[in-house]
Amino acid sequence: MGLPIAVEEVTKEFRTDDGTVTAIEEFDFDIEAGEVVTLVGPTGCGKSTILSIILGVLSPTSGEVVVDGRRPYDDFYSFRGEIAAVFQEDRLLPWRTAAENAGFGLEALGVPEDERRRRVEEWFDTLGLSGYENAYPQELSGGMRQRVGLTRAYVTDPEILLLDEAFGHLDEVTATKLREDFLSLIDGGEGRTTTMFITHDIDEALMIGDRVLVSRSPGKIIDRIDVPEGLHEDPERHHEYRTRILDSLR
Numbered sequence: 048m049g050l051p052i053a054v055e056e057v058t059k060e061f062r063t064d065d066g067t068v069t070a071i072e073e074f075d076f077d078i079e080a081g082e083v084v085t086l087v088g089p090t091g092c093g094k095s096t097i098l099s100i101i102l103g104v105l106s107p108t109s110g111e112v113v114v115d116g117r118r119p120y121d122d123f124y125s126f127r128g129e130i131a132a133v134f135q136e137d138r139l140l141p142w143r144t145a146a147e148n149a150g151f152g153l154e155a156l157g158v159p160e161d162e163r164r165r166r167v168e169e170w171f172d173t174l175g176l177s178g179y180e181n182a183y184p185q186e187l188s189g190g191m192r193q194r195v196g197l198t199r200a201y202v203t204d205p206e207i208l209l210l211d212e213a214f215g216h217l218d219e220v221t222a223t224k225l226r227e228d229f230l231s232l233i234d235g236g237e238g239r240t241t242t243m244f245i246t247h248d249i250d251e252a253l254m255i256g257d258r259v260l261v262s263r264s265p266g267k268i269i270d271r272i273d274v275p276e277g278l279h280e281d282p283e284r285h286h287e288y289r290t291r292i293l294d295s296l297r
């Protein structure tokens with residue numbers, strides 16, 4: 048069903064040669080178990096920073112993130128297999144085949160090879176990668192590589208999935224197809240994974256999120272929007288929501 052995420056008054060500052068940069072200021076929101084929340088905003092508004100804190104690779108300067116009574120950055124290894132992330136660059140290992148890359152997380156969790164193969168094959172089938180198990184990343188298109196990255200995350204059956212501009216560098220046709228597949232994946236499951244999806248693309252944020260958080264640089268959340276069901280199939284209403292976000296970012 049996924050675990051809920053509580054982000055409580057989180058501020059993150061970085062020290063630089065010129066002083067201090069505030070990447071995010073008092074981010075405060077909850078993501079319910081199984082909810083899909085998108086965070087949208089222009090470059091430099093703190094999207095990757097908050098994602099890294101939830102993933103547990105960065106600590107906040109003040110405030111805290113609590114998942115299941117634990118803080119990911121204090122207890123990183125206890126979240127192994129529970130939080131998975133997909134990034135803009137696919138981060139596949141070039142010397143591993145597509146199936147070996149996709150099974151990497153399971154391998155780290157000590158899942159036996161037969162079981163790994165079975166689970167990867169199931170996901171490859173769902174994501175249209177069947178037949179490419181033995182291909183190397185450099186033999187695959189950008190969209191296919193990103194599907195391998197998604198498989199690597201999904202195959203561990205995580206409680207929380209974090210996506211950082213995951214479809215951002217793909218051409219529009221491939222990105223649209225991946226978004227549609229991604230939506231049918233998250234809507235198809237009986238127990239939804241709690242998902243945080245960050246993007247600078249307003250249409251993508253509205254299409255994917257149950258709820259959209261809007262952030263402006265320097266990192267401050269300036270709007271929170273509940274997305275009505277089926278919004279992306281209603282161009283007029285979609286336009287209204289898009290305009291609201293654009294206006295708040297001006």
Ligand SMILES: Nc1ncnc2c1ncn2[C@@H]1O[C@H](COP(=O)(O)OP(=O)(O)OP(=O)(O)O)[C@@H](O)[C@H]1O
Nearest residue numbers: 061063068069070089090091092093094095096097
């Ligand atoms: N390690 C760091 N050291 C210094 N400043 C940093 C560091 N990481 C991020 N920042 C600064 O914090 C701010 C927010 O960065 P962040 O990467 O979170 O933004 P973003 O919204 O993800 O941007 P983009 O869409 O370009 O990826 C920026 O001003 C950035 O320069």
